[in-house]
Amino acid sequence: MQPDSTDPQSDPTDALSAVPAAGARRATPVTGHLRFYYGPMDCGKSTLALQVDHNHARQGRVGVLLVRMDRSGRPQISSRIGITRPAVEVSAAADLRGLVRARWAAGQRVDYLIVDEAQFLTPAQVDQLAELADDYQVDVYCFGIATDFQGRLFPGASRLVELADELRPVQVDVLCWCGLPARFNARVVAGQVVREGDTVLVADTADTADTETGQSTTEGDEIVSGSGTVGATVRYQVLCRRHFRLGDLGTTSGVQGQLAFA
Template identity: 35%
Template structure:
């Protein structure tokens, strides 16, 4: 029986590289996968899943209006899929996570979702909250704080490196906008 998996972590934990390694492993065995990523990322390489260590691959793009279930079934009819891999899964809607669960439960297609658990204020994203509630398997990937402890939080920073404590939940950026920290250092940097 297929499962819905959620691999979650703070930034810089290797979520995208782990996803791309899984896709490579399936492909090496002659199995087809379908890759997805959030359409809202407008940085260079938009639409592509890319890791900080240089791995990348093109992917289907989802936004809040995408019907992932139907798109996967359409592709599956043409070429049987061994797995669906979703990067930036925190940006899935609640309904899209339920669609992924249906793919696993009704179509026997494993869905591996990779994403952040919380935003820069320590709040769950809609997609991550629903994945934490519904996934058959939860796997925490580890990142490292500047102190050497496990990083669990994502601190948003400004151009000068100072902590940002307010703003929109979603602001696309990499190392120039976010730092992965343990909770203690996250709170200290925010002055809490």
């Protein structure tokens, strides 16, 4: 049956239109978006998180910055280029829905969330973020590393991959020492790539002194007490897949990786 071109309610181009008709739009519930920006160390995830927050704040939107175990050990989002902003530290037991509802109960707006180090969230917390987006129209921007030092998805990152509306690799390539793009975060203990140990072992990247031992730590290194690493110097180095598999740190093992714009 051909549409009646004289009928003002009939538009033969509706089937080709990417935008629903007004009536259809009214029937579609308004939801927030859950986005996951991911990449290896040094690719600028935290810098991008602070830039996204800045852009939204300039438009009059009100957001909350959340972080789970920032490299600095402080409740803040810290970028390797030196930009930092205070943030709410999220514990493993925190209910992110309750955090937002408490702010609403206090008469505060929450239009969006910025979540850094999102790989350390629990899968249940990622579910909570999805609920905030779907049922409360809160836009959620998550930033984090996808895989751990064994090359496996972090539980939080895995759940984000499953639930996020958008998955966006950060568009600054980090290069392995060989010059190829680096995707893997190798854990290096005493100059050797290790394959076993605690999944979560956060090392500060600043040049600081260890508070317990008094030993100075260089960039990317930290004296830590973890599985099989008590008193050892631990650092992370980004590698391409081949050199990650081989455990090959190159001739200059202190190199932390290079940045290149994709």
